[in-house]
Amino acid sequence: MSHSLHGTFVSEKINKIRWRPDSYNSHFFVTGSIDNVENNIKLWDFCENVEEDDIYPFLVYNLPYCGDITEIKFINSDFFASSSSSGSAYLTRVIPSYSESTSLKNEIEWKNIHQFKNGDASPCTSVTVYDNDIVTVGEDGSINLLNGKSSKILRKIDDADSCSIQCVIFLKHNEILTSNLRGQMKIWDLRVQDSNRPTSTFMISGEQVTPTCLTYHPTQRHLVITGDDLGALTTWDLRQNTYPINVLNGHEGAISEVQFNPEYPDQLFSCSSAGEIWHWTTKGEAVPSLLTPNVETNVWLAPDNVKNKLDVFTLMPTLGKPINSLDLNRNRVICGCDNEAIYLINGVNL
Amino acid sequence: MEKEIKTFLIPNDLCKRAGIAGTWLALDQISVFAYEKRNIRQKDQPSHFASTTQSSVFHLRQDVVLFHPILRKLVNESNGVFLAIQSLISSKNADLRLELFKISRQYRSIIRACLENLQDEHTKSEKSDEKLELQNYITVFYSIECIWHLCEILFIDTMPGNLVLSQLLEWVSFHFPEYERNAASMLAENVVGLETRSEYWDTVLGALLQGRIKLVRALLKQHSSSDNSTYRLAEQILKAMPTFNGPGGSSLNELNMQWRHWTMDVQSKIDSKLFSTEKNLDLMMRLIVGEEKAWIEIQDKCEVWYAYLAGWLFFTEPTVKSFELGQFAKRAITKLRMNNQMKQLDKVLLAAMEFDIFQVIKEIQHMYDNGWFVSHLTDLLYHCDRLCDLEKEVPDFSAEKLRESFILDYGTTLMGHKSLWQVGLTYLDHCPNDGLQVIELLLPRIHMDTEAKAQKVVREAKNRELNNVVQSVCKVQGMLSMRRGRLGNALSWALKSQDGPFTSFLADEFLQNYIKSGRLSSTDLLDNLGSGMLVSDRLIFLGKYYEFHKLYQSGDYREAAALLISLLASKIIPKYFWYILLIESIPLLESGDLLFSSNDTFTIMHCMEEKKDVPELKDKLDILRLAATRNLSRALTFEAQIIE
Incomplete structure (x- = not known):
């Protein structure tokens, strides 16, 4: 492999790390810390030092944050939504400046939108975005529908789940998928008012498995992959959702995040609590067969032997500590870890 | 070992x-609070210090310098190296x-x-107390760096023949780089x-004492009288200095002989x-031949005794062996009259x-570093087999135990930190004797404010097969969920750890x-219990009862009735629930269709x-009896017809 690895110790554990999406391929990214006495969201810039052939992150702005950062999702290049273990959610703006350095500012603060009945704050465990729509979920089992243009809660589904909801993603503009501690996955239609019942419910597997991350296929949005706390990747075709299409046992620990490569949708990146970060690619050049044109070309939808069709590359020697988050921008992968370091893997073979 | 006891005053009347x-x-x-000591003979009554006015509780915490942001980088980075050693040892590498x-x-x-980070921060910092703190670090x-380097030379990177001088000079010039910098x-x-x-002359002499002869010659060449005969002579002498090219070159005896000739020539x-005519050159030459008076002249120029020592050895004992260093060091210290001013370093x-x-x-x-240095260095020396000799010399000494006790302390300190607890765990993992037991005690005490963190702790416990820790963490999370009115979530936690008694307790709550309310909660969860319910009889009953409820509500009376009978026949109904089941059988007994056989x-x-005799059943007993007899008569008649 020809990629290069650059690690930097940052004196705090990073729970979420995201490239700032923009068309001109900048090097900005944000990190959210966890387990710190005072947590924060930081904006960084990867500076390339051509002379020394070195790349290092340069801190651009530090925004203090209340609680652990449990998720960060960019809406566009200037706005991102984040969720906090203090039960709040924030919409933050990246403010470019010609005179000073770029800064971050909270545009909207949805304070304490997740709360238990006894008054305890409930961690907001995840947030997902679709255009300006934002959905948050929490340990209190409720779902909030927010919008980036309003500081009000548009809709709240109280007691949506009797277990704590841990992950959420948008499937369509009106549909979200949630997963809970018990391993139940539920699809919710946000248009249906006055109901706190999901449109469908299914289980990730028989026993005691908690999904730890969800993602959908970049071009076939009905194809969803879940990573779970036992290290398995499960593929679902939501057109027929009761049973998974296939289950790949891979990682040693819980899978912290999975992400498809939007440019090469067959490829997937995953990282785990055992300190692994992997790049899944299809084996060789899949020759399109003329004889069987109707065969499903998406390898992830293959019901069996999917393992034989995939190559797995490790992007980094296994760390002794969990890798909590990863993000991809073209051929550059960044990840944030529990050894209080962030890593840039440059020039990943795609 | 002398014990240092520190006293902290609690400022409270x-x-x-x-x-x-x-x-x-x-x-x-x-946590420290006011408390009057009582013994068993005293009467059990409120202390006369007790009052309704507010009183203070004080929280004391050890100040750990390693938790400073800059030092946290050191902690994390060195943890990677520490783990590398441990895997190196277990892999039985050939060139260990x-x-x-x-x-x-x-x-x-x-x-x-x-x-370097500390120095950067020190320059940037504007607050004086912060500056002072950084200066201390x-x-x-x-x-630490200075000691580590010397230990590396003496104990880890030992040269063949125990020749130590070149490394010693390197060590001195590494830690006193200003002569080289000035010269450059x-x-x-x-x-x-x-x-x-x-x-100029300080630099020349400094370079000379560090054995940087080339540098000295270069500097002398830039002297304005370098063409004069005295300078040319000095240059000749320095050029002719015999050099030692490591053990592969000339033999030691040869070198000693050459050296003697050369110094005799200089003398x-x-x-x-x-x-x-040239006072400074004269001094240099007298130093080279080791003239006592000359060395006394320059001793004030030496910042530290070991710089003096290295220079002195270079000119008088070039083939000094590492095990002879101690006696020369003592002599140097005496000469410099430093005996009473020895600092810790x-x-x-x-x-x-x-x-x-x-x-x-x-x-x-x-040292003021919370044991970072001593644990890492001891670990390294232990793996270099440098501690086993001590076992023979010092009675009741065990190298393994010494190493473990430092690492155990260091790991425990880190476990107390909100973020560094995982690093602490990896140190405790490498304490073969007591590590696991300490982990077992500390892990459940980690502050868990989110489920995500609890899950991380559970995972660490599972990796180490500490099932009772898993259970206790899950139970704490379950109880917390229950207090927050999230019974379903509590049950999920109980099932996660397969905790039978706790599951039964929660099923009873349901x-x-x-x-009380006539409604079953968390039905989305009860719907999908699966084989998880086998953990406890009570949960099986709850699951079955919920099934009965569902059947009843959807109008599947026949199946509901069958389930009810199988429940009654089973032995898993909780005492307090009997009467509910019996009362709920009344509508089924009275149903238009015959649901129960005789x-x-x-x-x-x-x-x-x-x-x-169940009190709750008392006023329903008559109705129940009536319904049952009526159903019995219908069933008997019906069954009689079938037999016919």
Whole structure:
């Protein structure tokens, strides 16, 4: 492999790390810390030092944050939504400046939108975005529908789940998928008012498995992959959702995040609590067969032997500590870890 | 070992009058409060210090310097190296010595990086107390670097034949780089007449004492009188100095002989007063031949005794062996009259030169770095087999136990930190004797404010097969969920750890709630219990009962009735729930369609008569009996028809 690895110790554990999406391929990214006495969201810039052939992150702005950062999702290049273990959610703006350095500012603060009945704050465990729509979920089992243009809660589904909801993603503009501690996955239609019942419910597997991350296929949005706390990747075709299409046992620990490569949708990146970060690619050049044109070309939808069709590359020697988050921008992968370091893997073979 | 006891005063009047007591709050905190001591003979009554006015509780925490942001980088980075050693040892690498040397270099480069960060921050900082704090850290880690480097030379990267001088000089010039720096900047200007600089001769002498002869010659060449005969002579002498090219070159005896000839030559030139016109050159030459008076002249120029020592050895004992260092070091210290001014750093360095590893370890464990240095160095020396000799020398000494006790302490300190607990775990993992037990005690005490963190802790416990920790963490999370009115979530946690008694307890809560409110909660969860329900009988009952409920509500009376009978026949119904089941059987008994066979009805009647003393059933008993008899008559008639 020809990629290069650059690690930097940052004196705090990073729970979420995201490239700032923009068309001109900048090097900005944000990190959210966890387990710190005072947590924060930081904006960084990867500076390339051509002379020394070195790349290092340069801190651009530090925004203090209340609680652990449990998720960060960019809406566009200037706005991102984040969720906090203090039960709040924030919409933050990246403010470019010609005179000073770029800064971050909270545009909207949805304070304490997740709360238990006894008054305890409930961690907001995840947030997902679709255009300006934002959905948050929490340990209190409720779902909030927010919008980036309003500081009000548009809709709240109280007691949506009797277990704590841990992950959420948008499937369509009106549909979200949630997963809970018990391993139940539920699809919710946000248009249906006055109901706190999901449109469908299914289980990730028989026993005691908690999904730890969800993602959908970049071009076939009905194809969803879940990573779970036992290290398995499960593929679902939501057109027929009761049973998974296939289950790949891979990682040693819980899978912290999975992400498809939007440019090469067959490829997937995953990282785990055992300190692994992997790049899944299809084996060789899949020759399109003329004889069987109707065969499903998406390898992830293959019901069996999917393992034989995939190559797995490790992007980094296994760390002794969990890798909590990863993000991809073209051929550059960044990840944030529990050894209080962030890593840039440059020039990943795609 | 002398014990240092530190006293902290609790600034509180009540505490002063009543006395205090303390209790562990978290891993790293003690809570102190006013408390009057009682003994068993005293009467059990409120203390007369008790009052309704507000009183204070004090939380005390150890100040751990390693938790400073810059030092956290050191902690994390060195943890990676520490783990690398442990896997190196278990992999039985062939060239272990070389690998361990590399590791030692890695540690040193981490310390160096840390020092640079500290220095940057020190320059940037504007607050005076912050500056002072950083300056303290710099001093501590500078000493650590210096000691580590010397230990590396003496104990880890040992040269064949125990020849140590070249490394020793390297060590001195690494830690006192200003001569080299000054020389470089002077030479870079490339002008003649450098002697006009105030630091010129100090630099020349400094370079000479560090054995940098080439540098000395280069500097002398830039002297404005370098063409004069005295300077040319000095240049000749320095050029002719015999050099030692490591063990592969000329033999030691040969070198000694050459050296003797050379110094005799220099001495004769001094004696014939060839240098008398140039005071500085004269001094240099007299130093070279080891003239006592000359060395006394320059001893004030040496910042530290070990710089003096290295220079002196270079000219008088070029083939000094590492095990002879101690005696020369002592002599140097006496000469410099430093015996009574030895600082901690000096003591450690001397102990190292005397090969007294035990003393080195003893001294460095009191450094102000929370045991970072002593645990990492001891671990490294242990793996270099440098501690096993001590076992013979020191009674009741076990190298393994010493290493473990430092690592255990260090790991425990880190476990007390909100973020560094995982790093602490990896140290405890490598304590073969007590590590696991300590983990077992500490892990459940980690502060868990989110489920995500609880899951991380559970995972760490599972990785170490600490099932009782898994259970206790899950139970705490479950109880917390229950207090927050999230019974379903509590049940999920109970099922996660397969905790039978706790699951039963929660299932009882569900049923009791049903009795009170007439509604079953968390039905989305009960719907999908699967085989998880086998953990406890009570949960099986809850699951089955919920199934009964669903059937009943959807109008599947026949199946509901069948399920009810099988429940009644089973032995898993909780006592307090009997009457609910019996009462709920009434509408089924009275249903238009015949749902119970005569046998079924007998089962119901049997249960009913058995439980007739249950108070909740009292006013329903008549109706129940009536419904049962009516159903029985219908069933008997019906069954009789079928037989016919």
